[in-house]
């Protein structure tokens with residue numbers, strides 16, 4: 001479907017009021033759709049699958065900031081390490097070590113977000129509050145082990161529900177964790193990004209303190225789920 005410029009502008013205006021960044025989630029969508037949004041000025045795009053991301057990256061302008069928002073497998077980090085702008089879904093210290101190793105090969109520092117499990121559904125990835133605390137302790141107690149990554153913030157996905165109070169409570173919980181750990185700061189741990197909110201709940205997320213929303217279907221139209229892994 002054609003990208004709706006009016007819709008894009010409205011979302012951008014709303015985000016401006018909150019000083020929040022828009023990541024346009026282009027997974028399963030063709031190159032032409034990304035080019036259309038790019039022409040309107042959009043530069044931050046999010047993808048969930050490594051192969052799809054590298055295919056698209058190789059065909060599109062170099063000033064696009066690519067966000068990896070899916071579940072990243074350690075053995076695939078090397079394919080995105082040369083160019084990825086921000087990895088949203090880190091939920092494992094070993095994965096952080098691998099990102100660090102691959103980033104070092106390219107003499108880069110790769111920015112990462114820690115994904116926290118805030119929804120009640122069991123299928124979603126992410127750290128429990130306790131696991132979050134442990135991984136942060138590991139990162140800040142030995143910063144020289146991870147010179148090529150920087151933890152820039154937290155990411156979370158709310159339950160898939162029509163209950164706005166529940167969604168709001170889940171986001172508020174994540175914002176509470178964010179505020180708590182934002183008080184800490186080391187060479188590779190400085191929280192400034194709170195990535196929460198998608199097409200169905202981004203307004204609630206903004207109200208609860210999101211600084212970065214990940215919006216797909218509202219911009220690009222519904223996805224064909226038979227193709228989305």
Ligand SMILES: *Cc1c(COP(=O)(O)O)cnc(C)c1O
Pocket residue numbers: 025027048069070157197198199200214215216217218
């Ligand atoms: C697909 C996806 C989105 C975007 O979802 P929409 O409902 O289409 O806006 C946001 N975040 C993550 C992690 C996703 O996988």
